[in-house]
Amino acid sequence: MSNPIDELTSILRQFPGIGPKMAERLVYFLLRQESGWIANLTRVISELKEKVQRCSICGNFSTSSPCDICSNEARRKDIVCIVENPSALKAIEKTKEYSGRYFILGANISPLDGIGPKQLAIERLLNYIRQYQVKEIIIATSTTSAGEITTTFLFEQIKKQFPAIRITHLAYGLPMGGELEYADEVTLRRALAGRLEINKLKEEEKNI
Ligand SMILES: [Zn+2]
Incomplete structure (x- = not known):
């Protein structure tokens, strides 16, 4: 069976600018958090792909398309x-x-x-x-x-x-x-x- 600590460490290492040491520190930081905090983090991450899309005009990330900038008439x-x-x-x-x-x-x-x-x-x-x-x-x-x-x-x-x-x-x-x-x-x-x-x-x- 895979070890969740190792698994999460290797996922976090794929983030830009995160090396092996930092990935490990982040995993231990997460282990110290309350379960409510973790649940909130998981919710926000899963909503990211659901709620954020690319603006059809400028290509920026936004919760609406057109985005606030492209729909601003001024x-x-x-x-x-x-x-x-x-x-x-x-x-x-x-x-x-x-x-x-x-x-x-x-x-x-x-x-x-x-x-x-x-x-x-x-x-x-x-x-x-x-x-x-x-x-x-x-x-x-x-x-x-x-x-x-x-x-x-x-x-x-x-x-x-x-x-x-x-x-x-x-x-x-x-x-x-x-x-x-x-x-x-x-x-x-x-x-x-x-x-x-x-x-x-x-x-x-x-x-x-
Ligand atoms: Zn836009």
Whole structure:
């Protein structure tokens, strides 16, 4: 028979950032809790998949679809900020500087991890641009190399179909090689306010 301590330890080790020692500590923490506490935890975990879904417009996790952001009439539909994941969306929302909608990409292009352009929700993005006649796209990927490759890919795909659209990038002030979700609020607010159009960035690179 399997030992529940070992079984739970090996499950917890699959969580991001949890090593074997930490997994063990969490199991012993759980063993010290009252049974009511454990019952509540099990209920919340099982409800997670039942009650939380993906928003049909932006792809964010939400208890409703469209989510609160997409169903908010005060927010502009014709400005879309492309982020890698829900944590990056949360980081930008915290700045309270952005009043457009979002689009969650789900991943960055990373050939080493087997993630190519096909894995990105590019068709859904192009449909969104068409449907809501988007005027500006803000690409807010991380400043990692995978983020840079993804930015170039998105820029080319969008420009090919919508040449008149303004495409900007949050390059300004963000530390190189960093994940967007870890950037502090002040830096992010500044990066958002000082966002640059990608065409111009590319021209500047050519002139160097
Ligand atoms: Zn949404």
